[in-house]
Amino acid sequence: MPALRPLHLAAEIGGPPRYDAAHHTGLARLAEGGALDFVTLGDSFARPGPDALAVLARVAPATRRVGLVPTVTTTHTEPFHVSSAAATLDWVSRGRAGWQVGVSTTEAEARLFGRRPAAPAGDLWHEAGECADVCARLWDSWEDDAEIRSTATGRFIDRDKLHYVDFEGAAFSVRGPAIVPRPPQGHPVVVIDGTAEPARDAAARHADVVLVRATTPERTAAIRDDVRHRAAAHGRAPDALRVLAALTVDLGDAETAPEPGLASGPPLAGRGTYYRGGPVDLADLITQWHRAGAVDGFHLTPITPARDLERIVNGTVALLQHRSLFRTFYPGGTLREHLGLARPANRYARAGERV
Amino acid sequence: MTAAAPKQMHLAAHFPGVNNTTVWSDPRSGSQIEFSSFEHLARTAERGLFDFFFLAEGLRLREHKGRIHDLDVVGRPESLTVLSALAAVTDRIGLAATVNTTFNEPYELARRLATLDHLSAGRAAWNAVTSSDAFTGENFRRGGYLDRAGIPRAPGSARPEGTPYTRAAEFVATARELWDSWTPEGAPRPVSHRGRHFTVEGEFTVPRSPQGHPVVIQAGDSFEGREFAASAADIVFTRHGTLDAGRAFYADVKGRLAAHGRAPDELKVMPGVTFVLGDTDADAREHAADIRRRQVSPQNAIAALEQVWGRDLSSYDPDGPLPASDPDPGAELVRGRVRQGDPLAVAARWRALSEEKGLSIRQTVIEATGRQSFIGSPATVAALLAEYVAAGAADGFILVPHLTPGGLDDFVDRVVPLLQERGVFRRAYTGSTLRSHLGLAEPVWKG
Numbered sequence: 001m002p003a004l005r006p007l008h009l010a011a012e013i014g015g016p017p018r019y020d021a022a023h024h025t026g027l028a029r030l031a032e033g034g035a036l037d038f039v040t041l042g043d044s045f046a047r048p049g050p051d052a053l054a055v056l057a058r059v060a061p062a063t064r065r066v067g068l069v070p071t072v073t074t075t076h077t078e079p080f081h082v083s084s085a086a087a088t089l090d091w092v093s094r095g096r097a098g099w100q101v102g103v104s105t106t107e108a109e110a111r112l113f114g115r116r117p118a119a120p121a122g123d124l125w126h127e128a129g130e131c132a133d134v135c136a137r138l139w140d141s142w143e144d145d146a147e148i149r150s151t152a153t154g155r156f157i158d159r160d161k162l163h164y165v166d167f168e169g170a171a172f173s174v175r176g177p178a179i180v181p182r183p184p185q186g187h188p189v190v191v192i193d194g195t196a197e198p199a200r201d202a203a204a205r206h207a208d209v210v211l212v213r214a215t216t217p218e219r220t221a222a223i224r225d226d227v228r229h230r231a232a233a234h235g236r237a238p239d240a241l242r243v244l245a246a247l248t249v250d251l252g253d254a255e256t257a258p259e260p261g262l263a264s265g266p267p268l269a270g271r272g273t274y275y276r277g278g279p280v281d282l283a284d285l286i287t288q289w290h291r292a293g294a295v296d297g298f299h300l301t302p303i304t305p306a307r308d309l310e311r312i313v314n315g316t317v318a319l320l321q322h323r324s325l326f327r328t329f330y331p332g333g334t335l336r337e338h339l340g341l342a343r344p345a346n347r348y349a350r351a352g353e354r355v
Numbered sequence: 356m357t358a359a360a361p362k363q364m365h366l367a368a369h370f371p372g373v374n375n376t377t378v379w380s381d382p383r384s385g386s387q388i389e390f391s392s393f394e395h396l397a398r399t400a401e402r403g404l405f406d407f408f409f410l411a412e413g414l415r416l417r418e419h420k421g422r423i424h425d426l427d428v429v430g431r432p433e434s435l436t437v438l439s440a441l442a443a444v445t446d447r448i449g450l451a452a453t454v455n456t457t458f459n460e461p462y463e464l465a466r467r468l469a470t471l472d473h474l475s476a477g478r479a480a481w482n483a484v485t486s487s488d489a490f491t492g493e494n495f496r497r498g499g500y501l502d503r504a505g506i507p508r509a510p511g512s513a514r515p516e517g518t519p520y521t522r523a524a525e526f527v528a529t530a531r532e533l534w535d536s537w538t539p540e541g542a543p544r545p546v547s548h549r550g551r552h553f554t555v556e557g558e559f560t561v562p563r564s565p566q567g568h569p570v571v572i573q574a575g576d577s578f579e580g581r582e583f584a585a586s587a588a589d590i591v592f593t594r595h596g597t598l599d600a601g602r603a604f605y606a607d608v609k610g611r612l613a614a615h616g617r618a619p620d621e622l623k624v625m626p627g628v629t630f631v632l633g634d635t636d637a638d639a640r641e642h643a644a645d646i647r648r649r650q651v652s653p654q655n656a657i658a659a660l661e662q663v664w665g666r667d668l669s670s671y672d673p674d675g676p677l678p679a680s681d682p683d684p685g686a687e688l689v690r691g692r693v694r695q696g697d698p699l700a701v702a703a704r705w706r707a708l709s710e711e712k713g714l715s716i717r718q719t720v721i722e723a724t725g726r727q728s729f730i731g732s733p734a735t736v737a738a739l740l741a742e743y744v745a746a747g748a749a750d751g752f753i754l755v756p757h758l759t760p761g762g763l764d765d766f767v768d769r770v771v772p773l774l775q776e777r778g779v780f781r782r783a784y785t786g787s788t789l790r791s792h793l794g795l796a797e798p799v800w801k802g
Contacts (some may be wrong), residue, residue, distance in 0.1 A: 019562060021442065045462065048543065048560050051470040057439035058474040077463060080414070082496045082521040084433040085516070090439035091432050092390045112462045114554030142430065151380045157430070159423040163417070175493035177423070179386050180431040275778030328539040 007290050007326050008159040008242055008297030010038045010069070010209075011312060015305040017048040022056050025062045025304055034313035036328050037338040038067025040100055040191070040299065045076065046109045053085050060093035067335030069098030069191055074131040074176035075124055076104055076113040078172055090183035095334035098209070099135075099188035101202070103128050120196040123158040124235040129202035132190055134275050136206070139187045140346045143178035163348040186344040187275040193246065202228030204241075208341055216338060217294035220245050224295060242296045242339055246290060250276040250303040259300050274276040279315025286316070287325060361779050363625060364744045365751025365793060366453070366771075367407045368400040368536030368763055372428045376759045378649045379428055385760050387428050390440060395760035397441045400448055406470055406792040407449030408441065409753055414458060415491040417691035418786040419658055420667060421468075425687075426655050435467050437604060442475035447702040449789030450481035450570060458486065458495040461548075461554055465530035468569045469561040473586055477565030477788030482572040482592060485523045490690045520579040522552045527571060527587050533559045534568045535801050553667045558647050566790050568799040576604070590623045592753060596728045601626060601748030621710055623750040623793055624635075628728035628755060632765050636731045647721045656717035659724060662689045663701050673717040677702075677709050723738035737773035744779065 013027040024041070025186035032041045043052035052070035060068060068089065072082050082099075090097035103124035104110070110118045143161035150156075165176035187208075194203030194210040203210045204227050212227075214220040222245075275282065286298055302308030320326040336343060371377045372387045379387070386392045397408045413431055434452035441450055450471065454464060464481075464710035488491075492709040529548050529672040536546045536559045543562075573580065573588035576595075586589040591608055595601040611621045633639030651659070653673035661754060662666050664678060665686025671678065682698040709719040729736045744750045757764025774780035790797060 019470075025443075036523070045466070045560065046557065049564075050473060051467045052563055054435060054467055054470045054474060057436045060440050061394070063445040071546075076460065078495050080456065081459070085436050088432040090437040090609045091388060092437060103662050108557055111554075111556040113460055114556070115460070149379055149428070149549075154652035155425045156379055156428055157423075157425050162423050173496040175415075177416055179416065179430065180432055201728040266568070302386040327700075 004291065005293075005296055005335040006340060007286070007320065008244060009034075009038045009317065009320075009326060010040060010299045011030055011036055011309055012040045012042060012298070012299070012301040013305055013309065014042040014052070014197055015302070017050070019050050021055070021058045023306075025059050027309055028056075028059045028063050028066055028068070030309050030313055032066035034064050034317040035068060035321075035330055036313075036317070037190075037297070038069050038096075038098055038335055040098075041071065042075065042100075043071040043102065044109070045073065045104060045112055053089060056097075057089055057092055057110075060089070060096065063093075063096075065096070065330040065333065065338075067092055067098055067189065067338060068093055069100050069189065069335075070157075071100040071102045073102040073104050074128040075119075076115065078107065079131045079134045079172055080138070082131060082320050083138040083178060084180050086135065086188045087178065087183040088178040090181070090188045092150060093123045095184035095336070096182070097185065098191050098335055099130055100191040101206075102129050103199075106169055110234045121196070125198040125202045127169070127171050127200075128192075130171070132168040132202065132206035134165060134169065134172075134174050134345075135274065136187055136190075137167060137347070138174070138176055138178040139182055140344075140348050141165050141211045142180075142182040143349045144182055144186075147181065152355060156344075161337070161349075163183075168214060182346070184335050185336050186346070188338065194243075195223065196204075201230060203227060205234045205236070207241065208336075209244060209339065211244055211257075212295070213246045215273060217289045217292045220289065221292070221294040222246075226318070240341065242341070243299045245273075245295045246299045246301070247273050247275045248301045248303060249275070249282060249308055249312070251279055251282065251308045251315070252276075252304065273343055279311045282312070282317040283316045285319060287323065290325065292351075360364050361741070361777065362744055363781065363794075364740065364749075364774065364779050365401075365625060365753070366405045366780065367409050367449075367625060367753040368396060368405055369409045369411070369753050369755040370396055371756050371759055371762060372431055373411065373413055374500050375427045375650050375655055376755060376757060377428045377684070377759065378611045378646055380649055380652075381758060383761055384758055387759055388430055388432060390437070393432075393441060393761040394444050396563050396756075396763055397445050397448060397450075399476055399760075399763045399767050401445050403763070403771045404784060405448055405777050406751070407478075407789055408438075408445075408453045409480075409482070410453065411438060412453040412455060412484070414455060414486070415488075415494055417689065419689050420661065424658070424691075426652065426658055428786055429432070435471060438479070439471055439474055442471070442478065445478075445658050447478070447784045447787060447792075449478045449570065449792060451477055451482060453484055453574070453733070455483040455486050455521040456483050458492070461526050461529035462533065462559075463552055465533040466559070466561055469534060469559075469564045472564035472566055472569045473561065477790070479564070479566065480570035480572055480590070480789055482574055483518055483523055483527055483588075484574055485724060488691070520583055524583055524587060525552045526551045529553050531557055531798075532561040532569055535798075536565065537562045539563060539800055555787065558714070563800070567800065569790050570795065578727075581611060584608060584622060585617070586615045589623060589790075589793065595625060595626050595748070596628065596744060598743060598748050601743060604744060605738055605749065621795065623795075624657075625729075625751045625753050626749050627753045629757065630729040630736055630766060630770075631757075632731070632733055632736060632769060634732065636735050639731045641733070647725060651717060651721045651724070651758075653717055656720040659720045660716055662692075663698050665698060673715060674715045677706055677716055677719060710760075733769040733773055737770050737777065740770075740774065741777055741779045 041052040069283040146161035192203035192207035278281040438450040519711040573584040574592040631643040745757035
């Protein structure tokens with residue numbers, strides 16, 4: 001029997017809109033106290049809430065290890081700006097940035113920009129995939145050692161290590177190179193919810209972390225297998241993907257958890273991936289799904305962040321740590337290190353070596 | 356009766372980079388991209404009680420003779436993200452970002468700026484600049500909203516719409532509509548903007564921010580730029596280095612405010628200036644000469660000459676004389692950089708300078724492109740700065756140090772105390788928002 005893969009845990013820290021930095025910083029620090037891989041902050045142009053990437057940039061200097069993954073949508077934004085902002089989040093967090101790719105499907109969002117009407121999800125995810133593609137190219141457009149500061153020749157950079165990306169997509173084009181030097185992780189970690197069919201191909205092609213919403217371990221495993229197969233078909237190593245089950249959790253009213261270690265089935269409500277129960281039940285569910293090999297980990301969305309995240313960290317995570325199923329400290333410094341993902345090789349540097 | 360208190364000056368710090376003012380060859384020159392560099396400079400500026408910390412923007416790497424220009428500092432982070440992070444490690448200093456109105460959309464940018472104002476508890480500022488540069492536009496071909504000449508187009512329109520400034524003015528006005536769309540009590544109200552350049556319909560997602568509106572800065576000295584500043588900006592960022600040019604600009608731009616129903620104090624004139632300090636004035640002049648030699652390397656001297664002459668001059672000796680032949684005025688050798696003016700006139704001026712003083716190519720470039728405004732002992736520099744403000748040439752200064760990250764240390768340690776002794780600069784922050792530092796009122800809510 002193969003060894004159990006390491007368990008990865010992440011938590012969403014959004015919820016009812018909050019605009020003060022202390023609120024988000026407190027939640028991120030709480031997650032960091034539990035050695036979680038990363039926190040996400042959801043975003044949309046059409047519901048109250050601050051710009052998620054800015055919020056997590058504000059959180060970065062107030063935390064040390066936890067990964068920071070804002071949602072940035074690709075439908076009404078310039079890919080060049082998205083690429084620069086995500087790379088900059090990686091610089092200010094010293095290698096802890098991720099980017100959850102989102103699309104804007106509604107007419108309400110389209111009207112805020114007045115540039116084009118809403119489009120079908122399939123088209124938007126195709127475009128989102130192109131956006132992720134050009135961002136990765138822009139992140140590679142500086143080789144890591146492009147800055148040379150050669151006083152003998154007067155050159156600050158070696159321009160042979162900077163590259164035009166010359167990307168032509170269906171809806172946009174970008175010449176490059178990036179303005180921001182290649183970020184500490186090479187590429188910030190790309191996260192895509194691959195549950196829905198239109199997003200799954202973009203997830204298989206471009207994501208490092210794929211979120212899956214399904215109610216049973218069997219169903220989750222099936223989607224995970226599908227994502228891994230598709231990734232392989234695109235020439236990627238399936239083991240370079242982390243698939244996390246996405247659960248919305250309500251730990252509010254069930255303090256009467258069964259004894260730790262009891263194989264009691266957790267109560268799954270009828271709303272898809274909605275989970276209600278106690279912190280111990282949740283630990284049991286995570287243990288079972290993970291032992292079944294259904295997932296690499298979980299992305300938990302607390303229904304009431306301040307209350308539930310505290311219970312997740314001090315209850316569920318503490319128990320998983322006690323059972324030696326989850327780390328008690330961060331062995332590395334970057335989000336890629338937490339996830340066991342390699343720093344991507346630079347496609348342009350490789351091309352250069354072949355010549 | 357005591358004499359009236361002297362006029363107070365405002366001070367800001369510009370993070371140096373992406374030009375040849377940064378002396379990257381100095382052993383004390385640190386990273387231009389690591390967050391620690393930004394943190395050090397911003398915290399130093401805050402220690403010096405500065406009004407704000409200012410970041411420029413880059414959207415396309417410059418090219419020289421068809422290749423990426425490699426002699427100056429290249430590469431920088433995205434401004435609003437860095438400023439959001441700096442809000443965590445500073446408490447009072449304003450946080451200003453240059454963000455282009457040509458390659459952004461009002462809804463998204465207004466939201467990012469309002470978010471920064473919330474995250475910093477009222478310290479955000481936006482330098483709203485324009486671009487008419489199709490070269491830069493090659494990184495932003497999503498909307499196709501620039502035509503080939505770089506002129507903005509209205510959505511869905513095939514023909515150019517006005518100038519970059521008409522788009523910028525509508526952009527800033529639209530942002531303000533969005534910032535005003537939540538009532539002070541915290542209720543969102545729908546926005547309906549239908550203009551030449553933008554159509555924005557719906558609800559803004561961010562409540563009115565601590566400053567009401569982030570502070571708006573405008574940079575640019577053209578007629579249109581001055582009018583735009585007088586009508587819409589809180590600060591105008593200029594480049595007038597001399598006392599007389601500064602006074603003329605100051606009088607002109609302040610004189611334009613009344614026509615827009617504004618008082619002279621509602622717009623602060625802040626030139627971007629450099630400085631070099633020494634223990635004595637002679638020391639400082641020596642330092643300044645050394646800095647100029649490092650800024651204008653032999654390679655940089657030839658590149659600067661090529662930018663004017665419009666052709667390859669790589670065979671010329673930087674220690675030899677200027678080319679005898681005239682520039683090619685039509686050549687476009689440099690892309691992504693503001694042109695210095697009519698090449699024939701610039702060349703004539705440089706040649707006259709070279710002949711008059713017997714200067715080589717490198718010496719001529721050093722002399723002709725010098726931008727060090729304030730050179731001297733701390734006492735001399737403090738006196739000069741105070742004189743400019745007293746004489747009506749500026750309301751304050753945006754200081755551009757030569758070094759990252761320590762380039763402001765001496766100024767804060769040695770000049771700020773002298774300004775305080777003169778009674779021309781604050782001894783403590785009296786408020787917590789950037790508007791309060793600048794003495795600007797919170798904008799009246801226009802519901």
